[in-house]
Amino acid sequence: MLFVSHNILEDLGLVLCVAAVTTVVFQKIRQPVVVGYLVAGMIVGPHVAIPLLADHGRIETLSELGVILLMFALGLEFSLRKLLKLGPTAGFVTALQVALMIWLGFMVGRALGWSELESIFGGALLSISSTTIVAKAYGEQPVREPVRVLVFGVLLTEDLAAVMLLAVLTALASGAGLSTTMMTRTVGQLVLFLALMVGGGLLIVPGAVRWIVRLGRPETTLVASIGVCFAFAIIAERAGYSVALGAFLAGSLVAESGAQQSIEHLITPVRDMFAAVFFVSVGMMIDPAQILAHWGALALLIGAVIGGKFVSVAIASLLAGSGPRTAVQAAMSLTQIGEFSFIIAGLGIRTNATREFLYTLAVAVSAITTFTTPFMIRASEPVADFVGRRLISNRLRSMQVMYDALIQRARGARRDRARAVLPVALLLSGAIAIAVILILNETDPFDLTDMAQRAFGVGQFRAGLLVDLGALMVCVPFAAAMAMGAHKLAHVIAGRASRNNEGAPDMTEALIGVLRAAILFAVVTPLLAFVQPFVAPFEGIGAMVIGIAIMIVVSVRAGHRVQWQLGKLTTMVGGAISSGRATNKRGKDILTPIQLSAGARAIGKTLAELDLGGATGAIAVAIARDGDGAIFPTGHELLRENDVIEVAGSAERVAAARILLLQ
Numbered sequence: 001m002l003f004v005s006h007n008i009l010e011d012l013g014l015v016l017c018v019a020a021v022t023t024v025v026f027q028k029i030r031q032p033v034v035v036g037y038l039v040a041g042m043i044v045g046p047h048v049a050i051p052l053l054a055d056h057g058r059i060e061t062l063s064e065l066g067v068i069l070l071m072f073a074l075g076l077e078f079s080l081r082k083l084l085k086l087g088p089t090a091g092f093v094t095a096l097q098v099a100l101m102i103w104l105g106f107m108v109g110r111a112l113g114w115s116e117l118e119s120i121f122g123g124a125l126l127s128i129s130s131t132t133i134v135a136k137a138y139g140e141q142p143v144r145e146p147v148r149v150l151v152f153g154v155l156l157t158e159d160l161a162a163v164m165l166l167a168v169l170t171a172l173a174s175g176a177g178l179s180t181t182m183m184t185r186t187v188g189q190l191v192l193f194l195a196l197m198v199g200g201g202l203l204i205v206p207g208a209v210r211w212i213v214r215l216g217r218p219e220t221t222l223v224a225s226i227g228v229c230f231a232f233a234i235i236a237e238r239a240g241y242s243v244a245l246g247a248f249l250a251g252s253l254v255a256e257s258g259a260q261q262s263i264e265h266l267i268t269p270v271r272d273m274f275a276a277v278f279f280v281s282v283g284m285m286i287d288p289a290q291i292l293a294h295w296g297a298l299a300l301l302i303g304a305v306i307g308g309k310f311v312s313v314a315i316a317s318l319l320a321g322s323g324p325r326t327a328v329q330a331a332m333s334l335t336q337i338g339e340f341s342f343i344i345a346g347l348g349i350r351t352n353a354t355r356e357f358l359y360t361l362a363v364a365v366s367a368i369t370t371f372t373t374p375f376m377i378r379a380s381e382p383v384a385d386f387v388g389r390r391l392i393s394n395r396l397r398s399m400q401v402m403y404d405a406l407i408q409r410a411r412g413a414r415r416d417r418a419r420a421v422l423p424v425a426l427l428l429s430g431a432i433a434i435a436v437i438l439i440l441n442e443t444d445p446f447d448l449t450d451m452a453q454r455a456f457g458v459g460q461f462r463a464g465l466l467v468d469l470g471a472l473m474v475c476v477p478f479a480a481a482m483a484m485g486a487h488k489l490a491h492v493i494a495g496r497a498s499r500n501n502e503g504a505p506d507m508t509e510a511l512i513g514v515l516r517a518a519i520l521f522a523v524v525t526p527l528l529a530f531v532q533p534f535v536a537p538f539e540g541i542g543a544m545v546i547g548i549a550i551m552i553v554v555s556v557r558a559g560h561r562v563q564w565q566l567g568k569l570t571t572m573v574g575g576a577i578s579s580g581r582a583t584n585k586r587g588k589d590i591l592t593p594i595q596l597s598a599g600a601r602a603i604g605k606t607l608a609e610l611d612l613g614g615a616t617g618a619i620a621v622a623i624a625r626d627g628d629g630a631i632f633p634t635g636h637e638l639l640r641e642n643d644v645i646e647v648a649g650s651a652e653r654v655a656a657a658r659i660l661l662l663q
Contacts, residue, residue, distance in 0.1 A: 004053045011054045012062065015280050016273075018043050018052065023276070032374030034136055037276050038367065041283015048288065059281045066278030067339065068247040069271040070135050072229040075251020076260040078152060080198065089320045090153030092522065096316035097154070097309065097334075098161050099526035101127035103540065104308045106532055112297050116533050117172065118358060121348040123529075124169060125362050126305055128162045130338020130370070131155040131244060136275055137333075137374045143381070146652060147329040150322060154313070154334065159245055162340040163190055166347065173351035193239050197232065197246075201253040209257035222266040225254060244339070279370070286367040290360050301365050306335040306372070315551075319518040321407030323617045323653065324392055324400060325384040332380035336369035337362070389611065399555060399562045401619050401649045403511050408650040410493045419492045426485030427519070430478040431527045437478075441471035442534040482520065490515035511562070517554040521547055591621055591646040592654045594661055598641055602661040608635035616656035618649035 005011045019040040026036030044054040105123025114122060134155060138148060167186040205228060212224045229250045236246025254263060291298055310331045317327035345362040348354030392400070441448075448470075452463035490512045524547060532540045596603055602610055607620055620633045624644040639645075647657050 005055055008058050008062070011058045012277070014044055014052060014054050015040070015059060015277055019276050019280055032137065032140055032378075034133070034140065034279055034374050035371055037279035038283035038286070038371060041280040042286050044280070045284030045286065047284075047286065054284070056281065056284050059277065059284065062274065063278035063281035064243060066271075066274035066276070067132050068229060068233045068243050069226075069267065070132050070275050070278070071244045071247035072226075072251040072254075073264060073267060073271050074131070074135050074152065075248040075253075076255050076264045078149075078156075078248075078252055078255070080202075080252050080256060082149070086149060086153040087157075089150065089322070090157045092320050093150070093154050093313060093316040093330075094157040094161055096319070096522055096525055097312040098127045098158065098165075099529040100312035100315075101304075101308050103525070103529040103532055103544070104304055104312075106529075107537060107540065108300055108304050110537060112300065114358075118348070118354045120172065120533060121169060121344060121354050121358060122301075124165050125341040125344040125358075126301065126308070126337060126365075127165070128158050128337060128340040128344075129155055129309065129334040130336050130340075130366070131159065131248075132275075132278060133336055133338050133370050133373055134333055134377075136279065137377050141374060141377045143329060143333070143377065144326070146322070146326050147333070147380075150317065150326060150330045151333045154330070156248065159242065159340070160190065162344075163241060163245075166344065169344065169347060169353075170351070173348065173353035190241075193236075193241065194249075197235070197249050198253070201232070201249065202256065205250070205253040206256040206258075209254050209259060209263075213257070213259045213262065218262075218266055221259075221263060222270075225263045225267060226270070228254060242340070282367055282370055285363045287360070287364070291364050291368075294357065294361060294364070298361060298364055298368075301361060302368055305337060305365060305369055306376075309335045316522075318400070319522065321404040321650070323404050323650070324388050324397075325617060328384040328387050329380040332376045332383065333373075335376050336373045337366050338370070341366055385615075388613070388617070396555060397613055398619055399511070399514065399558045401613075401617060401653065402562050403514055403558075404617070404653070405648065405650045406494065406511050406515075408652075420489060423485040423487075423489035423492060426481045427489070427523050430482035430485065431523050433478040434475050434482075435527055435531050437471055437475050438531045439534045441468065482523065483516075486516045486519040486523075489519055511558060513554050514558045517551050521551055591648055593624070594645045594647055594654075594658050596639060596641055596643045596645070596661065600641070600662045602639045603641050605639060606636050607633055607639070610660060612657060612660065616649075616653050616660055618647045618653040618657040620645050621648050622646040 005014050019037055022036035022040040022043070023033045026033050026039075042048045043050050044052050045056065046053060102120075102123035105126040106119045108126075109119030109122040110116075131152070134151060138151075142148075143151075164186060209225070209228070213221055215221075229247050232246040232250035232253075233243040234246070236249075237243050251260075254260060313331035313334050314327045317330050318324065322330070341362045342359070345354070345359040349356055349359055388397075448467045449460065449463045452458070452466045453460060456463065456466065458466070493515055494512050524543075528540055528543055528547075613619055622645075623633050623637060623639070624646065625640065625642075633645075645661065647654050649657065
């Protein structure tokens with residue numbers, strides 16, 4: 001007999017009863033409870049032949065409460081100060097990742113026979129990960145703080161990028177095209193909204209919350225906090241933005257009161273209940289029949305999401321100076337799509353830009369990657385350890401460690417925006433000019449091919465080649481301007497990080513080539529994503545392969561130079577120790593000494609046993625030992641009491657090395 005719920009009370013009761021059973025079962029078999037909620041959704045949904053049926057529309061309305069409360073709780077963990085500090089790194093990773101995924105999604109769509117507009121929508125919906133899914137998965141599977149901070153920073157900037165994408169896609173779908181006025185208006189409205197929400201909120205929310213907490217009544221604190229949360233969610237929705245963004249801003253503002261820990265403890269039971277309803281609603285959308293009907297396209301899209309996001313986030317995080325372990329864990333955490341993908345796919349259907357199958361595929365990809373996300377996060381740490389220990393050579397590890405330290409010093413140094421203006425202007429103007437030239441060359445609005453046929457008396461194919469060659473020649477000076485801009489900007493960053501000390505090799509010189517290549521890669525990737533709809537597929541693939549190959553070659557060469565510089569630095573340290581002199585100032589700027597006092601964990605062990613590089617990301621440049629001067633470590637020397645290990649790396653990595661060696 002089929003049980004069908006008839007009102008919201010029966011819907012909620014049915015969902016929670018089934019979810020209670022599945023979550024206990026999955027807890028017992030040691031699997032993520034999120035997967036249990038998805039299975040519960042399939043059981044009460046319309047697509048599986050089980051005699052239980054809840055109304056998906058009503059459940060979806062209730063699930064919005066879960067999204068809002070999850071995002072509010074997430075905002076409590078990230079104060080505005082922490083967000084501002086993380087902004088540049090998260091923005092860089094987001095820009096590179098979104099551009100790469102739009103390009104990859106477009107290529108997959110064209111390979112599947114979709115129209116150009118459908119392929120653009122497909123790329124857009126593959127580019128935005130799900131904050132809600134990751135927040136819940138991290139609640140079950142805690143990760144290291146640097147990974148958590150980076151991932152949520154990227155997720156939040158992705159949500160802002162999604163707002164921009166929706167504006168762009170609306171213009172494309174309506175046939176109005178993109179205009180500078182439209183883009184400026186969209187960005188201006190978003191900035192104004194955020195400024196008003198944050199500025200006005202800072203004046204009212206933290207003080208009001210502190211006053212309410214001082215009343216000493218948990219019930220009042222809970223109701224007031226959730227009231228603030230929903231007020232900001234409603235304001236965001238009325239302004240045309242997502243309720244998730246408003247709820248997160250509310251949490252960040254409440255966190256400024258200093259009472260976030262007690263408030264988070266109060267809202268956790270309410271948050272968890274409605275979060276369960278959200279994941280059940282996702283499970284209700286899983287349609288096995290549709291999955292079987294589109295299994296080929298679905299498999300390709302899932303592979304693009306998992307593989308593409310892993311590669312793009314890992315590369316972008318490495319270039320941002322996050323280190324291999326953090327980059328790999330962050331990349332594996334973001335291998336899913338979620339709620340914004342449904343919105344993008346729905347926009348395509350409403351504007352007749354896409355066929356309905358795209359929404360079906362978006363739902364299926366989101367549901368399946370929601371299944372896989374907890375397992376990816378669980379596996380991320382061992383995979384990151386394997387990559388750090390087995391797949392990265394000593395040369396590349398040395399280069400990466402020093403590159404990360406350089407980036408971190410540059411972030412902490414005094415800003416020098418005036419010197420960066422010209423390089424950035426050269427990069428952006430060169431990229432825009434090349435994009436315009438390539439698009440004009442492909443669309444040929446001036447009939448240049450016909451003109452070349454008449455002028456040179458050749459056939460259409462040869463005339464097309466002549467026009468292509470001419471376009472490339474016109475691009476050369478703009479490409480040179482971009483290269484010059486990247487070179488100058490790399491020197492600005494390196495100059496900001498380095499200090500003018502004498503008597504030791506300048507490590508930053510060995511890394512300028514990597515910086516230059518990273519800057520060019522970060523600019524060319526969005527450029528390629530933008531022009532790909534106008535050029536042949538093989539041209540885009542070729543450009544991407546060449547770009548990645550150049551990055552690899554430059555990194556390997558930099559690894560050689562960094563090892564050579566570290567060897568010279570070791571010799572310098574050894575000479576200083578042997579003669580009883582203090583280590584040169586520049587050596588101190590690059591190296592941090594860690595002395596093994598009595599009882600240190602590392603005494604009697606080797607660096608290889610401790611796996612200093614794989615476990616912490618730092619590298620030991622020299623071991624200073626009484627009577628022996630300095631030893632360039634091979635990893636197999638037994639460490640003794642009172643040894644001084646000279647360690648290179650960012651502050652975070654050196655701190656981890658100190659804990660590993662001493663505690």
